Amino acid sequence: MLSTLAAHIRRFVTLSDEEEQILAEYIEIRDVKKKDFLLKEGQVCQGNYFVIKGLCRAYFETERDGDQTSHFAIETWWITDYISLESHKPSGFNIQAVENTTYAVLYRDTQDKLFAAVPQLERYFRIILQRTVAAAHMRVKYLFTKSAEERIDHFTALFPEFVQRVPQYMMASYLGFSPEFFSKIRARKKA
Amino acid sequence: MLSTLAAHIRRFVTLSDEEEQILAEYIEIRDVKKKDFLLKEGQVCQGNYFVIKGLCRAYFETERDGDQTSHFAIETWWITDYISLESHKPSGFNIQAVENTTYAVLYRDTQDKLFAAVPQLERYFRIILQRTVAAAHMRVKYLFTKSAEERIDHFTALFPEFVQRVPQYMMASYLGFSPEFFSKIRARKKA
């Protein structure tokens, strides 16, 4: 189970077998069922979650309409609330399993000790975060310049797996429009 | 000039005077006039820019309307196109000085050598990037849940300096609405 994470790390930095052992001591592997929570709004976020198998989403409640899906994670993606992690304040997000999920937790309060023991993990996370920022900028670019329909097409081309694994109303929310409108776009396309 | 950057780094990690000297060898300080470009669309982004004095913005051209401002940087903020930096592909963004600006460049191709010489910079950038991701998530949260007027109020409260230093049409673009609508909101508020 841990091997998935170790393999992912080795795609970016070198990691000896001994270092993998050290990592194992700092990581906890957990299982959750569909709809269970990794993090609940109001809790202070305690760590960073690496999806080994399954699919999770971060979302928050809005006043008017229902939930707003903020982001997703599938196999080999990290997901957390960096705002809460950073500020040590209660999170405004829920992180929930969309499918039955196996994931690894890296706890915030032991993270620095781990990084001291295996310094190239600092580099690994720098690289991961750099990609996360790039993805976030891409997303804003698309939100600002493309119509709802173009956003669907683009996202479907880029991550076809998601569109099959995630209910349509979550996709709609993530892409920034209502589930009803998603339906209408699909109807329009068939014609 | 470099001292501004060194001071910023020391807010997050320790940095000896010798290490500051090493850093100096890898950093270049530059001046640009208002409206000059740090990066132009079509170029491969060569580095990461740290604003010492002044104000810059990243934007891209859109088909229909004019520019779309993607993000800003004032004193002690880093700005770059991580998408291009990461992929080594031509950038889709322009990074431009909004005021006369002094900035430091950290070049991509020597960055790893610098990190090898001063390992805690890896940590410094991990922390900076973590905050950048947090900010990006915050921004999407506001874009999705707040009205144009609420976004103005929130941003003004959070970064009052910006609203004074940046033309209104750039703010409007950054916050995700038209400059005309910004005007109308202001008129509405006075009443």
Next chain:
DNA sequence: GACATTTCTTGAACCAGTTCAAGATTTTGA
């Protein structure tokens, strides 16, 4: 294999914000 729950669709009325166009105001540079 049928009942409950979750997800998806459709239509009608509506609205937050856009677009276009023209003028007013402010800032800039020689």
Next chain:
DNA sequence: TCAAAATCTTGAACTGGTTCAAGAAATGTC
């Protein structure tokens, strides 16, 4: 100091999307 350039304002017509409500289809469960 004054003309040119940049920025901001206002109004009228419009549109991409929302909201509400109700039913249809799919999925999960014992």
